[in-house]
Amino acid sequence: MAYNPYVKPQPVFIEDPSGRLGASGLSRFDFPYTPTISSIINTNYSIAQTTHSNYQQAFFESGANANFSVTAPIVIENEEQGKHIIKAMNFFRGSMKMRFGLADEDRGLPPPVLRFSAHGVYTKVPVLLTDFTYNLDSDISYIEVDDDADGVVKLPVQSTFVFSLITTYSPKNVRDNFTLDSYLSGKLKGSGYV
Numbered sequence: 001m002a003y004n005p006y007v008k009p010q011p012v013f014i015e016d017p018s019g020r021l022g023a024s025g026l027s028r029f030d031f032p033y034t035p036t037i038s039s040i041i042n043t044n045y046s047i048a049q050t051t052h053s054n055y056q057q058a059f060f061e062s063g064a065n066a067n068f069s070v071t072a073p074i075v076i077e078n079e080e081q082g083k084h085i086i087k088a089m090n091f092f093r094g095s096m097k098m099r100f101g102l103a104d105e106d107r108g109l110p111p112p113v114l115r116f117s118a119h120g121v122y123t124k125v126p127v128l129l130t131d132f133t134y135n136l137d138s139d140i141s142y143i144e145v146d147d148d149a150d151g152v153v154k155l156p157v158q159s160t161f162v163f164s165l166i167t168t169y170s171p172k173n174v175r176d177n178f179t180l181d182s183y184l185s186g187k188l189k190g191s192g193y194v
Contacts, residue, residue, distance in 0.1 A: 003077075005032035006084045011119050012037070014127075016095065018112040024090040035072035035161075037118055039194065066194040068116065068127065068165040074134075076157050082145030085155060092132045092163060115192070116165055125192040127165040134161055167194055 012035055015028035045058040076082045099109040115124040135156075142154040169178075169192075182188050 004080050004084060006030060006081060006088070008032065012117065014114050014116050016091070016112050016114055020099075020106075020109070020112045021091050021094050024094055025087040026091045029088050029091055031072050033073040033075060035070050038069040039122075040067040040069070041194065065167045065169075066125075067167070070161070070163050070165065072161040074159045074161055076143055076145075076155055079143070079145050082143055082153075082155050083147060086145065086147050086150075086153065088161070089134060092129060092161070095129045096132065113168055114165075122194065123190050123192065125194055126168050128168050130164045130166055132161070132163040135159060167192075169193070 006029075008030065010030035010032050012031040013028055016022075016026075019027060021027065042064045044061040044064055046061050048057040048059065050056060074085060076085055095114060096111055098111055099106040101107055111128065113126050113128060116127045117123050117125070137156055137159065140156045140158055143157050145153050145155055147153050173191075177191060178188065178193065183193055
């Protein structure tokens with residue numbers, strides 16, 4: 001069997017604890033090549049426009065959910081790795097779709113809430129995938145992969161997954177568990193708060 005780094009547990013991964021993406025063949029995707037992760041955290045303020053004033057007053061409205069931008073290198077050295085990347089593409093694309101159609105007994109369910117972990121800095125953070133990009137570049141070699149569902153497909157041997165995540169928390173969870181002191185002391189880290 002060929003070496004496949006994508007099936008070994010890694011310090012950066014995203015998983016579907018609901019099991020709803022199981023038809024893709026994956027419930028968790030591990031990033032064997034270190035991705036670039038940018039976290040964007042901001043706060044919303046309203047501004048009071050005071051007449052004849054050189055400076056305005058800012059009033060706190062709300063904290064905004066954290067966003068992540070992830071750029072992950074993808075390398076395919078053999079057919080087994082290629083098949084895994086096809087499953088990963090289905091996992092990521094499917095995580096943005098709701099259940100739909102008369103034949104789907106769970107129709108109407110929204111996309112699943114995933115859990116994102118990275119290097120121990122982020123631990124099981126509840127996230128929603130908001131976009132996913134995978135390029136088929138022209139200046140790279142391709143490898144043929146015999147995919148059971150699609151027949152023979154050609155994938156670039158080197159590419160990148162780029163996607164955005166937004167954190168999400170249930171109102172009950174926030175109400176029952178969040179305090180600023182718990183957040184600042186790190187007690188909420190294992191609960192996915194960013």
